[in-house]
Amino acid sequence: MNNPIGTQTVSGAIALEVVIYPNQNRVYFPDNAVLRDKVIKHVDLCDEIVQSFSGMNITFPFSKMTFFEKKTQNRVLDAIPSEIFSTYNRNGNRLNLNHVFDLPMSYIDISNNQLTEPKCMLFVFWYVEKSVSSPINDKAAISVQNFELKLNQKRTYFSENNTLRDAKFRNIITSLPYKTAEGNEVINETTFVKAFLTLRRGNLQFFQNVPLYLFKQDRLAYWLSFENIKFDFTNSYIEVINPQASDFKSVFFNCIIEK
Amino acid sequence: MLQKSYRKMILQNLACFEIKIDSSSGRVYFNEDILHGKTIQHIWLFFSTQDKFIGNPFSGADDDSNFITQLDSFSDSTTFLNVVDKNGEYIFKNMEYSSLVLDCENQDNLAVIRSILINRQIDTNNTFFSCFLAPGYSYRFLMYVSYTTKKVEISDPVITGSFTCEIPILQDNRVQNFRLSDYIPKSYRNHKIKQIMCSSNREAEDNFFKFIKPTSYLEIKAENGYIEHIPTCLLTEQGKTINVYFDNIKIDFENSFLLYRGDSFEPIKESITFLY
Numbered sequence: 001m002n003n004p005i006g007t008q009t010v011s012g013a014i015a016l017e018v019v020i021y022p023n024q025n026r027v028y029f030p031d032n033a034v035l036r037d038k039v040i041k042h043v044d045l046c047d048e049i050v051q052s053f054s055g056m057n058i059t060f061p062f063s064k065m066t067f068f069e070k071k072t073q074n075r076v077l078d079a080i081p082s083e084i085f086s087t088y089n090r091n092g093n094r095l096n097l098n099h100v101f102d103l104p105m106s107y108i109d110i111s112n113n114q115l116t117e118p119k120c121m122l123f124v125f126w127y128v129e130k131s132v133s134s135p136i137n138d139k140a141a142i143s144v145q146n147f148e149l150k151l152n153q154k155r156t157y158f159s160e161n162n163t164l165r166d167a168k169f170r171n172i173i174t175s176l177p178y179k180t181a182e183g184n185e186v187i188n189e190t191t192f193v194k195a196f197l198t199l200r201r202g203n204l205q206f207f208q209n210v211p212l213y214l215f216k217q218d219r220l221a222y223w224l225s226f227e228n229i230k231f232d233f234t235n236s237y238i239e240v241i242n243p244q245a246s247d248f249k250s251v252f253f254n255c256i257i258e259k
Numbered sequence: 260m261l262q263k264s265y266r267k268m269i270l271q272n273l274a275c276f277e278i279k280i281d282s283s284s285g286r287v288y289f290n291e292d293i294l295h296g297k298t299i300q301h302i303w304l305f306f307s308t309q310d311k312f313i314g315n316p317f318s319g320a321d322d323d324s325n326f327i328t329q330l331d332s333f334s335d336s337t338t339f340l341n342v343v344d345k346n347g348e349y350i351f352k353n354m355e356y357s358s359l360v361l362d363c364e365n366q367d368n369l370a371v372i373r374s375i376l377i378n379r380q381i382d383t384n385n386t387f388f389s390c391f392l393a394p395g396y397s398y399r400f401l402m403y404v405s406y407t408t409k410k411v412e413i414s415d416p417v418i419t420g421s422f423t424c425e426i427p428i429l430q431d432n433r434v435q436n437f438r439l440s441d442y443i444p445k446s447y448r449n450h451k452i453k454q455i456m457c458s459s460n461r462e463a464e465d466n467f468f469k470f471i472k473p474t475s476y477l478e479i480k481a482e483n484g485y486i487e488h489i490p491t492c493l494l495t496e497q498g499k500t501i502n503v504y505f506d507n508i509k510i511d512f513e514n515s516f517l518l519y520r521g522d523s524f525e526p527i528k529e530s531i532t533f534l535y
Binding site for chain 2: 145
C-alpha cells in the first residue's frame with residue numbers, strides 16, 4: 001500500500017475509547033453521537049500514552065480494523081492493520097480519509113487477545129466541524145503567536161487572551177522547552193502523556209479529550225492543519241489524569257494564525 | 260484539501276548566520292543588513308547531533324570554533340525566536356526553537372517540509388532570540404533564512420539533463436574546502452540548475468541505511484542567486500516526501516565551494532549531481 005502524502009485540514013477532533021475485554025476477538029466501535037454524521041479526515045491510534053482520558057489503561061494488541069461507510073455500507077477499509085493508524089509509526093503522515101463512518105458496524109479483530117483485565121484502545125477521529133471554522137485564504141498573511149497555561153488542578157481552564165481572542169487558528173503546537181517564554185517551569189514528559197486538551201466554542205466541544213502529545217509536532221513529517229478554527233479560551237481546558245503536585249507546572253504553546 | 264505549500268520547496272537565495280548564545284544572553288539581536296529589503300520566505304535553525312558530527316562552515320580551524328551544538332545537548336536550555344515585519348507586527352512571537360530545527364541526521368528533512376512560509380520583509384533590527392540557558396553553558400548553531408529578490412523563475416520541474424562530480428575527501432582533516440570549478444568541465448557550466456543531489460560513499464556501520472549522509476556544506480554563487488552554506492545532508496535523496504528546487508540558478512563554479520566539515524577517519528568521496 002502506498003503511503004498517501006500530506007495532511008488534510010480539519011476542524012474537529014474527538015478521542016474515543018474502545019474497551020477490550022479478555023478473550024474478546026471482535027470488538028465493535030461504540031456509537032458516538034458527535035461522530036454520527038461527521039466527515040472523518042484522519043484517524044489516529046494513540047499508542048504513545050499508557051492511560052486514556054478516563055484513567056483506563058491502554059492496550060495495543062495486534063489487530064485489524066474494518067470500517068463501514070455509513071451511506072453505502074461499503075467496507076471502506078477492510079481488515080487494515082491497526083499499526084497503519086499508530087501515531088508512533090506514522091510520524092504525522094496520516095492516512096487521508098473523507099468518509100462518514102458507520103461506527104457501530106465497524107469493528108476491530110484481535111486474533112490473539114491475551115488481556116487479563118479490561119483495557120482500551122484509544123482513537124482520535126479528526127473531522128470537519130464547519131461551525132467553528134472558516135475557509136483558508138492562501139494569500140492571507142500568517143503569524144506565529146504563543147500562549148501558555150499553568151496547570152493547578154485536575155482540570156485547568158485557559159485564561160482569557162486578548163491577543164488571540166477570535167483568532168483563526170491554523171495549528172496549535174506544543175513543546176517541552178526548558179522554560180516557557182514567560183520563564184515558567186514546563187511540565188515534564190510524565191505529565192505530558194497524561195494530559196488531554198478540550199477546546200470549546202460556545203457550548204460546542206469540538207476538540208474533546210485529545211491527548212496533548214498529538215500537538216507536539218517537532219519530529220513529525222507533517223504538521224496538523226486546522227481550517228481556521230476559533231475557540232473560547234475561558235471555556236477550554238487541559239485535564240490531567242490522576243494529578244500529583246509535580247504535575248502543576250506550565251504548558252507552552254505556539255500557534256499559527258491567519259491574519 | 261491538501262496543503263500546497265508542503266509539496267515543494269524552491270530556493271532562490273539562502274543566507275546563513277552563525278548564532279552564539281551563552282548563559283549571559285537574555286536576548287540576542289539579529290541585525291543583519293544582508294536581509295534588508297529582501298522578501299523572507301523561510302527560517303530554519305541547524306544543529307549537529309550526538310551521533311553525527313558536522314562542523315561550522317564559518318570556521319577554518321579544527322578547534323572549538325568548528326563546533327556546532329548537538330541538538331541533544333540543548334535540552335537544558337531553550338530559545339525563542341521573535342521576528343517582526345516592517346510594520347512592527349509579529350511574524351513569530353516566541354516561536355520555540357524546536358519547531359524550526361533541521362539537523363544533519365533527519366531522514367526526511369522534516370523542517371523543510373513543514374516550514375512556515377513568511378513571504379514578507381522583516382525588520383532585522385527588531386528580530387531577536389530570547390534565551391533561557393542553564394548556567395555556564397554556551398551554544399553555537401546556524402540560522403538559515405531563504406529569501407527572494409525577484410519573482411520565482413522556475414515553472415517546470417521536469418529535469419532535462421544532469422552532470423555529476425566526485426570530490427575526494429582526505430583522511431584525518433575536519434576542515435577541507437574544494438572549489439567546484441576544479442571538478443566540473445567547462446562545457447557543463449552554462450546550464451540553469453533546478454536541483455542538486457549530494458551523497459557520500461561512506462557506508463553506515465550498522466548497515467541499516469546503506470550510506471550515511473554527507474557532512475559538508477555547499478556555497479553556491481550564481482548570476483541570479485546566492486546559496487550560502489547549505490548543508491548537503493538536506494540535498495540527499497533519502498527524503499522521500501519532497502525535493503528541494505533551485506530557481507534555475509546559473510552557477511559561477513569558479514566562486515562556488517564544497518566545504519567539508521565532518522569526521523574523516525578514512526578517505527571517502529562526496530558526489531554532487533547537478534540537474535537542469
